[in-house]
Amino acid sequence: MAKGLSALLSDSDLVVSKKVASFDGVKPVKVSSIKTNPYQPRTEFDQEALDELAESIKIHGIIQPLTLREAENGSYELISGERRLRASKLAGLDEVPAYIRNVDDQRSLEMALIENIQRENLNAIEVALSFQRMIDDCGLKQSELGERVGKNRTTVNNYLRLLQLPAPIQSAITLGKITMGQARPLITIEDEDFQLELLQKIMNEGLSARKVEELLKEANKTDGSFSPLETYREDMRIEEISLRGKTKVPLKIKVNAIDKGFVSLPFQSEEELQKLLTQLGLDS
Missing domain, CATH: 3.90.1530.30 (Conserved hypothetical protein from pyrococcus furiosus pfu- 392566-001, ParB domain)
Incomplete structure (x- = not known):
């Protein structure tokens, strides 16, 4: 029987x-x-x-x-x-x-990551952090990483770009409040306040990824005039060029939002750094 x-x-x-x-x-x-x-x-x-x-x-x-x-x-x-x-x-x-x-350590990390990805047990942020760790700890390029985990380079890059999002958005993805598809359009937004505003809208209204993209397209449309943020960015671009001419220093101005951003001074060697400091009158 x-x-x-x-x-x-x-x-x-x-x-x-x-x-x-x-x-x-x-x-x-x-x-x-x-x-x-x-x-x-x-x-x-x-x-x-x-x-x-x-x-x-x-x-x-x-x-x-x-x-x-x-x-x-x-x-x-x-x-x-x-x-x-x-x-x-x-x-x-x-x-x-x-x-x-x-x-070894590298292969152990790869095996743990691949098993979880194949079982679809990881959320998108966990996958992104794992990819970044393999790049940092194992010295892999994105194309090499893609080969190891069976993903194309575009897919790997899409995951890694999620790490550029503000912490509240990453947390929302981790907790399953929004999907990777809903979050991806937010990566293109430079204004963090606007990103978080859209995050709330997505969670409150259950907006699809396509709807989020449509909202961004509408927000980017103008009637021939610049938005306040675009106007401010243009002003800062002009200010950047003006300062370069005055100081002879190749500084760059990055605008995150109106009245928010930072100034960077790129250099490629110790000699260039000392030259920059001298030009700024900061050498000892």
Whole structure:
């Protein structure tokens, strides 16, 4: 007589044990000896979902082994499977099945990121931060990064540009209050106050990404005259040219909003810096 589904699942511990034994480098590992992954790209874990997974693990065991790498003093570092590890602790497991991989920091970061992206468990800001970390820590170019994670360069760039948004907008994406599609049009806005104004409008009215783009197009239309911000930017461009002529210094004026911005003095070497300071009368 055929077994029911619940009966088959209750035997999954045995099935996993047999599969674990058949893989080279896979073995049961003490939960207490596993350290969390410092390169874990995921920062948000739903507690209710963890509790549900823990209950499932109590009944059926862990279906998919964790992925670890050896660390110091006989301990292990988690590469992927932090959700399963957390749920296993909640379920009271002493041991978990794990693949043991011999990888360096760069490969560990890549594996953790790729697993989460493939499972679509990361929000857009977590993906963007992970991409930026791979660029910073691993010295990858955007095109190389795209190849590693199976994304084209445009997609990688779209994620990275989200990090240019003000913190409240990034937070709204992380919390799922707005989508990446709704947020992307806001990247083109230089006025932060206007960005945040649109953020509230998106959340309050549930505007689609297309509607946000339409609002921006309308805002950019003029009747032949400049908006106050555009007029101010034009005034600052003229002021920039005037100051360059007077000081002989290649300064640049960046306008963020009316009466807000900063002045920068670019230089390419220590010699150029000293020359700039001399021209400004600031050399010691």
